[in-house]
Each structure stands twice: as structure tokens, then as C-alpha cells.
Amino acid sequence: MDKDFIGKTVIVTGAGGGIGRAIAHAFYKLEATVCITDLSLKAAKETQEIIGNERSQVYELDVTDKKNIENVFEKILETNKSYDVLASNAGVSTMNYVENLTEDEWDFNMNVNAKGIFLTNQAAIKYFKMSKTKGKIVNTASLAAKVGAPLLAHYSASKFAVVGFTQALAREVAKDGIRVNAVCPGLVKTSMQDREVQWEAKLRGLSPDKVIQEYIDMTPLGRLEKPEDVADVVTFLASENSRFMTGQAINVTGGIYTT
Numbered sequence: 001m002d003k004d005f006i007g008k009t010v011i012v013t014g015a016g017g018g019i020g021r022a023i024a025h026a027f028y029k030l031e032a033t034v035c036i037t038d039l040s041l042k043a044a045k046e047t048q049e050i051i052g053n054e055r056s057q058v059y060e061l062d063v064t065d066k067k068n069i070e071n072v073f074e075k076i077l078e079t080n081k082s083y084d085v086l087a088s089n090a091g092v093s094t095m096n097y098v099e100n101l102t103e104d105e106w107d108f109n110m111n112v113n114a115k116g117i118f119l120t121n122q123a124a125i126k127y128f129k130m131s132k133t134k135g136k137i138v139n140t141a142s143l144a145a146k147v148g149a150p151l152l153a154h155y156s157a158s159k160f161a162v163v164g165f166t167q168a169l170a171r172e173v174a175k176d177g178i179r180v181n182a183v184c185p186g187l188v189k190t191s192m193q194d195r196e197v198q199w200e201a202k203l204r205g206l207s208p209d210k211v212i213q214e215y216i217d218m219t220p221l222g223r224l225e226k227p228e229d230v231a232d233v234v235t236f237l238a239s240e241n242s243r244f245m246t247g248q249a250i251n252v253t254g255g256i257y258t259t
């Protein structure tokens, strides 16, 4: 895997922070050219400052906007002549009991998490097929894509959709040599988790520290997950080491969930 990404171009969505930033960094360290994309250009630029700018570019990209995706992916092609990997990672969450859940919350989660995967994957496989590139796609799903999580019914629904889509697309494009897999992270220390801890504490009447302790207690490996724990599995799924894997949704949860 050490040399798999030299001379390759990788697109990462939601790379302005958290897991996406770690994915961008991991590919950069493996000597890929990394296209750091995010809804926030400012956040994407911060990632570039952290990972290095010798082989990276930043792009403002909203994964819910088909036209925007087509334009940015086209620009990426003009600049790099080709691309080989899409890490479709952008995602959002909110927390609520279903009885209080609003349609806006439902639409927001479904739009970014499910439709965002559809639109970015569609753009990538069109290019991979047209150019006969044996491309790799790695989608970020979630532990909540395997087990419905209380307060996250809408988020779980959007992430189950990611796994279903990944499985179906993988079967469609396997004959073209394109592989499509997903990662399912657990309880990862990012700004998304910081927000969720505050919401969960309020909704359940607990202190934020108690919520964090519960997360650690439910994790057999005994600590919060780091973005890098996920990123190393994403690079594996995009590398030749995983050459006979497609349509998989791999748990990276410290043992919280095992099937």
C-alpha cells in the first residue's frame, strides 16, 4: 500500500475538519495529490495548512448541489488530468426524539448524508466509466448505519441509506473494475461529537462528562475513537491491499459493534 497512491489524485469531501481532514492527511502522507473539498472554503484552507500544500488543492463544494459537484469535479480534472479515488465523507447530524423531530431536521440529514453520497458517487462513476479508470470509492457511513441509535433515528435512516447505496452501486460497477466500499465509524472525537455530547446531555438530563464517560464505557477498546483510526481504514479500502473487497461496510468502532 505504501506506493499505491504516488501519482494518484484523491478527492475528499467534508475535508475541512474531523474525519475528512484525517482522511486527507492520510492520503497526503501516502504521497497522493489531495483535493480537499468542503462546504466551508475557510475550513478546507485550514486543512491544507495542516497537511501541506505541495500536493494539495482546496475547493468549495456542497455535496447536496449536483451542479456544484459537476463543476468542481470538472475543475479537478482540468487541473490534475485524472482522479482515482473519491472519499465521500461529508455528513451532518442533529439529535432529537422522533416525536419532536421536524421535517427540516429529517430533510437536512437525508440531503447531506444520503443524497450527498448519491450525487458525488454518481459524478465519480460517470468519469471512471468514461475514462476506463479502475477507480475506488469509500463512503463514510456510521455505526448508526448498522444499529438504530436513540435520538438519531433520522441520522440512522440516512446512514442505513449509505450502506444500501454502497452495496448496490458496488454490484453495478464491479464489471468495470470500480470498487465501492464504506466505513462505519463509532464514537469519534470531532466537532460533530462535541455538538452531539451537548445535545445528548441536554435531552437526557446528564452532564456532558457523563455522556462522554458512557461512550468510553460502551467501547470495548476503552477510549474515544480518533479520526486517524477511521482514515487508516479508508486508505486501506482505496488501496490494492483490499483488491478483492467491494460492497462492504467496515466497522471501525473499537469493538462496539461486531457484525
Ligand SMILES: NC(=O)c1ccc[n+]([C@@H]2O[C@H](COP(=O)([O-])OP(=O)(O)OC[C@H]3O[C@@H](n4cnc5c(N)ncnc54)[C@H](O)[C@@H]3O)[C@@H](O)[C@H]2O)c1
Binding pocket: 013, 014, 015, 016, 017, 018, 019, 020, 037, 038, 039, 040, 043, 061, 062, 063, 064, 089, 090, 091, 092, 093, 112, 116, 140, 141, 142, 143, 144, 184, 185, 186, 187, 188, 189, 190, 191, 192, 193
Ligand atoms: N464523529 C463521529 O462520531 C462519527 C461517527 C460515525 C460517522 N461519522 C460520519 O463521519 C463523517 C465526518 O464526520 P465528522 O465527525 O468529521 O464531522 P465534522 O462536523 O467534524 O466535519 C464534517 C465536515 O463536513 C462539512 N460539511 C457539512 N455539510 C457539508 C456539505 N453539504 N457539503 C460538503 N461538506 C459539508 C463540514 O463543513 C465539516 O468540515 C460524517 O459523514 C459523519 O456522519 C462521524
